[in-house]
Amino acid sequence: MTPNQLSEFAWGLARSEKPFLWVVRPDLVFGDSGALPHSFLDETKDRFLLVDWCSQEQIQNHSSVDGFLSHMGWNSTIESLSYGVPTICCPFFAGQQTNCFYACNEWGVGVEINPNVKREEVEVMSGKRGLTIGSVIIGY
Known part of the structure; x- marks a missing residue:
């Protein structure tokens, strides 16, 4: 993941106005700029871990x-299928593409976003599409 991708994911999560846990491994971001923006940390401090x-x-x-x-x-x-959790799918390589295809196109339990995501796409789970995906999973 590039520093720009990390920033776009961060701001999309912030703009969702939902509480969230974010797992960011130390080796996840390429380059030296893997830090989250201070303004992001300030804006989300009460609903973010x-x-x-x-x-x-x-x-x-x-x-x-x-x-x-x-x-x-x-x-x-x-695990997402087993626990009925709607998924924002962001595959990078190998079998991840196939799993994403089935979750989004066959099972209807995910929505795909491009790894070069824009923050507006990350917000999708708060909108109508997110509710639709949740309804499909609950129906299983």
Whole structure:
């Protein structure tokens, strides 16, 4: 992920006005500018937790989780399906593309965004499309 991609994801999450947990591994961002903008941290301080690791299964199984932004690795995909969590799919390579295709086009439980995402796309789970995806999952 580039520093610009990180910033766009950050501002999309901030603009959703939802509380969120964000796992950002130290090796996730290329280059030296992997820090989140100070204005982002100030704006989200009361509804945001940043960690470098978490038990994904425990998080997705929690009743307060409304959505999951995922690279669509196999484990992430299976856990999202198992716990009924709507997914914003952002695949980067290999099998992630296939998992994303099925989640978005066959199962109707995800929405794909490009890795070169703009902040408006990250907000999608707060809108009508996010509610539709949640309804599909609840119907299973």
